[in-house]
Amino acid sequence: MEKEISGVNLEIISGDIASQEEVQCVVNAANAQLLSGGGVAGAIHRGAGPDLARECRPLAPISPGQAVITGGHNLPNEYVIHCLGPIYGVDNPSEELLADCYRNALQLAEQKGITSIAFPSISTGVFGYPMADASETAFRTILEEIPNLRSVRKIRFVLFGSDAAEVHEHTLASLHP
Numbered sequence: 007m008e009k010e011i012s013g014v015n016l017e018i019i020s021g022d023i024a025s026q027e028e029v030q031c032v033v034n035a036a037n038a039q040l041l042s043g044g045g046v047a048g049a050i051h052r053g054a055g056p057d058l059a060r061e062c063r064p065l066a067p068i069s070p071g072q073a074v075i076t077g078g079h080n081l082p083n084e085y086v087i088h089c090l091g092p093i094y095g096v097d098n099p100s101e102e103l104l105a106d107c108y109r110n111a112l113q114l115a116e117q118k119g120i121t122s123i124a125f126p127s128i129s130t131g132v133f134g135y136p137m138a139d140a141s142e143t144a145f146r147t148i149l150e151e152i153p154n155l156r157s158v159r160k161i162r163f164v165l166f167g168s169d170a171a172e173v174h175e176h177t178l179a180s181l182h183p
């Protein structure tokens with residue numbers, strides 16, 4: 007699914023966040039220590055190679071809602087923005103902290119003049135955020151931010167599996183018919 011909103015191309019696909027060739031920046035669903043792990047962080051660190059962990063070390067720890075930027079190393083992307091999502095029901099208010107992730111990631115991208123960025127569904131894996139709720143917060147925040155974007159012209163959501171992609175398509179269609 008693809009939508010053009012105020013000159014920004016918003017796209018939803020299913021795939022692997024660590025193999026997005028055509029975007030300048032990918033977002034990591036990071037942990038506080040900015041280490042490799044399971045899920046998105048594992049895929050991104052495996053793709054980037056050990057130099058990513060070295061670059062991350064002095065930037066850690068980060069707090070829920072925060073975002074930091076590094077190079078992409080061996081990934082096909084110039085940059086990685088690492089966001090720490092809230093652990094659902096533990097890091098409160100979870101909704102605001104999740105919105106902060108998307109807002110802070112987009113603001114960092116703007117500061118670097120990034121034109122295209124791909125997000126995973128932050129917090130919906132081991133952090134336990136229900137995906138329908140998370141997708142609503144993600145798209146609400148992005149739709150709010152779109153009028154402020156100058157350099158970012160493409161925002162892609164990369165979801166693991168067609169069910170996750172369908173949830174996101176449904177949410178976006180209801181927020182922006």
Ligand code: ADP
Nearest residue numbers: 022023035045046049128129130131132133166
């Ligand atoms: P968090 O700790 O923020 O919950 P996870 O990495 O555990 O992050 O999961 C976030 C979401 O990303 C989940 O919906 C999970 O299914 C999905 N996911 C896991 N691996 C990948 C991948 N390689 N590419 C895209 N999405 C992924």
